[in-house]
Amino acid sequence: MSNQPLMIVTSLAELRSARLLLDGTVGFVPTMGYLHEGHVSLARRAREECDHVVVSIFVNPTQFGPNEDLSKYPRDLDHDLHLLEAAGVNLVWTPTPDVMYPPGFATWVEVEGLTEPLEGASRPGHFRGVTTVVSKLFNAVQPTKAYFGQKDAQQAAVIRKMTRDLDFPVEVVVCPTVREADGLAMSSRNSYLSPEERQAATVLFRSLSAARSAYERGERSAEPLRGIMSGVIASEPLAKMQYVSVADYDTLEELETVTGKTLLSLAVLLGKTRLIDNFVLG
Numbered sequence: 001m002s003n004q005p006l007m008i009v010t011s012l013a014e015l016r017s018a019r020l021l022l023d024g025t026v027g028f029v030p031t032m033g034y035l036h037e038g039h040v041s042l043a044r045r046a047r048e049e050c051d052h053v054v055v056s057i058f059v060n061p062t063q064f065g066p067n068e069d070l071s072k073y074p075r076d077l078d079h080d081l082h083l084l085e086a087a088g089v090n091l092v093w094t095p096t097p098d099v100m101y102p103p104g105f106a107t108w109v110e111v112e113g114l115t116e117p118l119e120g121a122s123r124p125g126h127f128r129g130v131t132t133v134v135s136k137l138f139n140a141v142q143p144t145k146a147y148f149g150q151k152d153a154q155q156a157a158v159i160r161k162m163t164r165d166l167d168f169p170v171e172v173v174v175c176p177t178v179r180e181a182d183g184l185a186m187s188s189r190n191s192y193l194s195p196e197e198r199q200a201a202t203v204l205f206r207s208l209s210a211a212r213s214a215y216e217r218g219e220r221s222a223e224p225l226r227g228i229m230s231g232v233i234a235s236e237p238l239a240k241m242q243y244v245s246v247a248d249y250d251t252l253e254e255l256e257t258v259t260g261k262t263l264l265s266l267a268v269l270l271g272k273t274r275l276i277d278n279f280v281l282g
């Protein structure tokens, strides 16, 4: 089935008709477009594991805060479609905001607890937008498996929880973070960085790597690991730390001592651009 031409639809009715024609398993990759090798790796994994691959491209307004510039979000649909066609994607859904949120829209999906720390604390309302739109995308696409990136570790955890709690018949698959040669995690937002900020942006990877090295040398106290991460960020003049975290991988609660599976994560501002990254230990 992989050599069928790429089909592009916008309305919900078109998406539903196209979906009805897909027999067998469907892998789904939700994105906000301006695609890079990270997104493509998710589509390729879906291609390997499923009979058909559906990708959505939707810059979801409800997951942007009032001070986050939605109107400046980068877009390049032609380039996105070329990448997706090369990756063997069958169907691309590009809903407009009024397809997803028609006038009078008033229903929200919210995951409690897991959404409170880290990204949730820095970006109030962000996860409510994410879980609401992913619920709507799941309902429309009805995928067998849905693919998310480890770069957004908390998002992956929140989607997993939502999928379990609301009994979506979808298997959530989390794929490794794809990085540039110098370690910077690929992200559509990297395109906002000036050349100087782009160089400084390796500070996220350097910070995580330093903490992981200390862990590998036997450091198990969380506070020194946080200190190592924030120290590396402080050494980079163009970078401003938003948070560093050493948390339980499943609950995202901050740890005193690292014992089991642990998430090292951080958010850093480079100028106006906010970047995140994480490593998993144990």
Ligand SMILES: Nc1ncnc2c1ncn2[C@@H]1O[C@H](COP(=O)(O)OP(=O)(O)OP(=O)(O)O)[C@@H](O)[C@H]1O
Residues within 6 Å of the ligand: 030, 031, 032, 033, 037, 038, 039, 041, 042, 147, 148, 149, 150, 151, 152, 175, 176, 177, 178, 179, 185, 186, 187, 188, 189, 190
């Ligand atoms: N470097 C990466 N490696 C693997 N998956 C990724 C990477 N970057 C993004 N993804 C995943 O792609 C999916 C769509 O993400 P999205 O379209 O927001 O891309 P993004 O690069 O994270 O954009 P932004 O920089 O605006 O956050 C998410 O599941 C996300 O985790």
Ligand SMILES: [Mg+2]
Residues within 6 Å of the ligand: 152
């Ligand atoms: Mg993103």
